[in-house]
Amino acid sequence: MLVGWRSVERCFVNVVVNRCHLPLLYVGLEYGLTNNSKLAERFFNQALSIAPDDPFVLHEIGVIAYQSLESVHMISLVY
Numbered sequence: 212m213l214v215g216w217r218s219v220e221r222c223f224v225n226v227v228v229n230r231c232h233l234p235l236l237y238v239g240l241e242y243g244l245t246n247n248s249k250l251a252e253r254f255f256n257q258a259l260s261i262a263p264d265d266p267f268v269l270h271e272i273g274v275i276a277y278q279s280l281e282s283v284h285m286i287s288l289v290y
């Protein structure tokens with residue numbers, strides 16, 4: 212159990228101190244896999260605010276938008 216808390220602490224430090232977007236991206240991916248698109252989108256948007264040019268973040272936002280049929284949101288991201 213202690214190992215899990217240390218992993219969470221490292222992720223928190225990466226997000227807050229180092230401004231790394233990857234932990235947010237991976238949490239969003241997990242929420243997307245469980246079909247919780249609202250929470251997934253929230254984490255992807257936070258990752259996007261840190262790394263606006265990361266193609267993986269943009270791809271996952273597009274996937275969530277496609278799954279929820281928000282084509283206007285997808286088009287605004289592309290253009």
